[in-house]
Every structure is written in C-alpha cells, then in structure tokens.
Amino acid sequence: MMLKVYSDNKKFEQVLKTFDYMKNKGIDIDERTCTVHLLSLKINDQMRLSLEFFNRMIETGIEVSVYSLTVVVEGLCQNGEIRQCRELVEEMVIKGIKPNIITYNIMIDACAKRWSFEELNCILALMEKEGEAFNINTYKILIDGYSSFGKIKEAEKLLLEMHGRDLNVDTHMYNLVINGYCNKGFVDKALLLFDRMSIRGVNSTVDTFWALINGNCKVGRMEIAMAYVSKMQRKGIELDQVIFNILVHANFRKGMVDEAYVMLIEMVRSGFDADLSICSKIEAALFKLNRFEEAKQLVDIIKGMVDEPYVMLIEMVRSGFDADLSICSKIEPALFKLNRFEEAKQLVDIMVKGDGSLENSATLVEENLV
Numbered sequence: 001m002m003l004k005v006y007s008d009n010k011k012f013e014q015v016l017k018t019f020d021y022m023k024n025k026g027i028d029i030d031e032r033t034c035t036v037h038l039l040s041l042k043i044n045d046q047m048r049l050s051l052e053f054f055n056r057m058i059e060t061g062i063e064v065s066v067y068s069l070t071v072v073v074e075g076l077c078q079n080g081e082i083r084q085c086r087e088l089v090e091e092m093v094i095k096g097i098k099p100n101i102i103t104y105n106i107m108i109d110a111c112a113k114r115w116s117f118e119e120l121n122c123i124l125a126l127m128e129k130e131g132e133a134f135n136i137n138t139y140k141i142l143i144d145g146y147s148s149f150g151k152i153k154e155a156e157k158l159l160l161e162m163h164g165r166d167l168n169v170d171t172h173m174y175n176l177v178i179n180g181y182c183n184k185g186f187v188d189k190a191l192l193l194f195d196r197m198s199i200r201g202v203n204s205t206v207d208t209f210w211a212l213i214n215g216n217c218k219v220g221r222m223e224i225a226m227a228y229v230s231k232m233q234r235k236g237i238e239l240d241q242v243i244f245n246i247l248v249h250a251n252f253r254k255g256m257v258d259e260a261y262v263m264l265i266e267m268v269r270s271g272f273d274a275d276l277s278i279c280s281k282i283e284a285a286l287f288k289l290n291r292f293e294e295a296k297q298l299v300d301i302i303k304g305m306v307d308e309p310y311v312m313l314i315e316m317v318r319s320g321f322d323a324d325l326s327i328c329s330k331i332e333p334a335l336f337k338l339n340r341f342e343e344a345k346q347l348v349d350i351m352v353k354g355d356g357s358l359e360n361s362a363t364l365v366e367e368n369l370v
Contacts (some may be wrong), residue, residue, distance in 0.1 A: 012041065012049050016056070023060050031057070035068045042075035050075055051088075058095070070103045077110035082119045085110070090126060098130060105137050112145025120145075136167055147176040150184060156193065163200070171197075175207045182215025190215055191224075206237050213243055217250035222259070225250065241272040248278055257285045261294060268301060276305055276330055302334050310335065310343060313350075323350050 015037055022029055034057050041050040054072050057064050069092055076085035085107060089099050104127050111120035134142075139162050146155040155177045162169045174197045181190035194212060197204065209232040216225035225247065229239065239247075244267035251260035260282050268274055283298035310331055317323050328351045335344040 012044075012046060016049075016053065019053070019056065029062060031062055031065060031068060034062060035065075035071060038068055038071040038075075042071055042078075045075075045079070047075050047079055047081070064092075064097055066097065066100050066103060069097055069099060070106065073099070073103050074106050077106050080110070080114065082107065082110050082114070082116055086119060086123055086126070093126070093130065099132075101132055101135050101138065104132055105135075105141060108138060109141045112141050115145070115149045117149075117151075136162075139167065140173060143173050143176055147180040150180065152177060152180040152184060152186070152189075155180060169200070169202060171203055171205050171208065174202055175205070175211060178208060179211035179215075182211050182218070185215075185219065187212075187215040187219055187221070204235070206232070206240065206243075209237065210243055210246075214246050217246050220250075220254055222251060222254055222256065239267075239270070241267070244270070244272055245275055245278075248275070248282075252278060252282060252285075257282065257289070261286065261298075265297070274301060274305065276302065276334055279305070280334060299338065303338055305334070310347075314346070317350055325351055 019029065034053070038050055038053065041047070041053065050072055054064070054068065057068065069089070073085050073089065076082070076088070089103065089107070092099070104123065107123050108120065111117070111123065139158050143155045143158050146152070146158070159169055159173060159177060162173075174193065178190045178193055178197075181187070181193065190212060194204070194208065197208075209228055212228045213225045213232075216222070216228070229243075229247070232239070244263065247263045248260050248267065251257075251263060260278075264274055264279065264282060279298050279302050283295050283302065286292075286295040286298065309327070313323055313327065313331065328347045332344050332347040332351070335341075335347065
C-alpha cells in the first residue's frame with residue numbers, strides 16, 4: 001500500500017527505500033504492485049529509475065512477468081533507446097521471461113518509425129528464433145515503415161505473405177505500397193498492384209486513386225491518369241482540390257493547354273479555389289493562341305482571387321504590421337496582368353520597404369489567396 005502511495009505522489013526514491021525495507025523484513029510484494037509503479041515511472045519519463053526498479057524486482061526474487069517487461073520496453077522505446085531495449089529483452093529471454101507479440105510490436109514500431117533497420121533485423125531475428133509469429137499489427141507496422149523509407153519490395157512481399165496466411169489486408173496497406181511505387185517512379189508496378197487489389201476485392205479509396213493519378217501525371221502519362229479519373233468517378237468518388245490541381249499542372253506542363261483550361265474551369269465550377277500562378281500561366285498561353293474569350297474568363301477568375309487578399313494586405317500594412325513578401329509577390333503580378341498598375345506599384349513599394357515579419361497576420365491574407 002505504501003509503495004502505491006509514494007508512487008502516486010511521485011516520491012520515487014522513497015519507493016525504492018520502502019521496497020528494500022519490505023524485502024528485508026520479509027514482507028511479500030506482489031508483481032502487480034510493482035507493475036503499477038513501473039507504469040508511473042514510464043508516464044513520468046523516469047526510465048533510469050524504471051530500469052533500476054525492474055532489476056531490483058528480479059534480484060530480489062519477485063516473479064517478473066511479461067507485463068512488467070513490456071512496460072519497461074515501451075518506456076525505453078518511447079525514449080529512442082531501442083538497442084538497450086533489445087538487449088534487455090534478449091537478457092530476459094535467457095532468464096526465461098519471454099516477450100509476447102505486444103512486446104515485439106512495440107520494439108518493431110519504434111524501429112520502423114525511426115528507420116532503424118539494423119536494430120529491426122535483430123529484433124525480427126530474435127522473434128523468429130523464439131517462434132513468435134507476426135500478427136496483423138506487426139504487418140501494418142512493417143508495411144508502413146518500409147513504404148515510408150522506400151523499401152517498397154519488402155512492403156509488397158509482406159502483403160503477399162498476409163494473403164498467404166489468409167489475414168485481412170486492408171485498403172490502407174495497399175495504398176501505402178501503391179503510393180510508394182509511384183513516388184519512386186515505378187508506376188507500372190503500382191498499376192499491377194492496383195489490379196491485384198481489385199481482383200482480391202479490396203476496396204479502393206480516393207487515396208488509392210490520388211496515388212495512381214499523381215504517379216502517372218509525374219511521368220507525363222496523361223491518358224492513363226485520366227482513365228483512372230474516370231474509374232474513380234464511376235465509383236462515385238468525386239475529385240478533390242488536390243487532384244484537380246495535380247491534373248491542371250500536369251496538363252499544362254505537358255503543353256496540353258486545352259485540357260489544362262477545361263480542368264481548371266471544372267475545378268472552379270466544383271467550388272474549389274484555383275491556384276493563382278497556374279491561372280496566370282494558362283491565361284497567357286490562351287492569349288498567345290488568340291483565344292481571347294477563354295483568356296478573359298481566366299482573367300475574371302484571377303480578379304476574384306486577388307481582390308480580397310489585396311484589400312486585407314493593404315489594411316494590414318496601414319495598421320502598422322509588416323507584410324509577408326511571398327504573398328506580396330503573388331498578388332503584384334496578378335494586379336499587373338489586370339492592368340491595375342497603381343495597386344501593383346503599391347505592392348512593389350511595400351516589398352521594397354517590408355521585412356516580412358508578423359507571420360500570424362500574414363496568414364490571414366494567405367488564407368484568402370490560393
């Protein structure tokens with residue numbers, strides 16, 4: 001009882017003294033009480049005391065279980081002490097205290113998040129030696145870690161292994177690998193994996209299509225990107241602002257001005273804000289092609305995007321705040337394009353004098369300027 005009282009009141013040194021006193025007097029101390037104290041030490045980030053107390057438990061003959069071990073393991077992993085954690089677990093295995101899948105997953109998660117693959121391999125080897133099989137959480141942690149680092153082949157291998165064990169492979173795990181392949185430029189592998197995903201009946205989401213559309217746009221395969229836009233829409237998934245922007249920029253980079261213009265107009269009609277810089281670029285391209293009506297339509301869109309941020313920016317400067325130079329530099333050329341030379345010159349003067357401080361105030365302007 002006294003151990004818990006001292007522990008609850010963060011009198012951790014007193015806990016050790018009371019523990020020693022009780023053991024010397026032959027008073028039984030159950031492991032549950034000790035585990036509660038270990039939890040308190042972990043919550044308060046007292047890992048040195050936690051290790052000391054855990055070792056004291058073992059030395060004094062308290063029957064330590066995997067639960068106490070796991071509390072210490074989690075604390076060490078949270079502090080990034082993965083090697084020390086792994087060495088402790090190896091020592092406990094020799095002493096007959098076997099970690100369970102929860103213990104292993106905590107260590108694997110710490111390695112995966114920090115991309116500590118050397119330590120991860122040691123932990124996986126120990127896990128295999130002790131005959132502990134992966135569960136779904138283990139696979140999720142590893143697939144996430146491998147994909148984020150770029151070890152996409154390893155991640156896909158785990159997907160196939162899960163199917164081989166009849167484990168449920170969810171959409172998120174497929175999305176991680178598909179996006180990983182697209183990021184590395186292996187778009188065909190991503191498409192193949194998407195086909196396998198569909199055959200196995202795993203539902204695709206907007207994130208799945210975002211990865212495939214973005215991947216194909218990056219390598220200039222616009223026809224394939226648009227084919228997946230169609231597939232996405234047939235599933236009842238609407239394009240969001242991110243995907244619209246990807247398609248507008250990619251079409252324009254490819255020299256497909258018509259397609260970029262059509263996609264931009266559809267984006268605006270869908271209620272999304274267009275990007276000011278790409279609007280200006282497409283408008284200029286249309287003007288060169290003597291397509292004045294379409295160019296004027298974009299000018300009107302640009303005007304609607306500039307007015308409110310400009311007014312707010314001027315008001316901010318007049319109130320004695322410094323403007324953000326990057327925002328000024330976005331608005332100024334748009335005003336110039338609209339032949340609003342006096343207003344454009346006003347922003348040039350602000351940029352010459354300003355130092356771009358007071359970011360919080362500038363954020364109010366940026367929220368009105370895409």
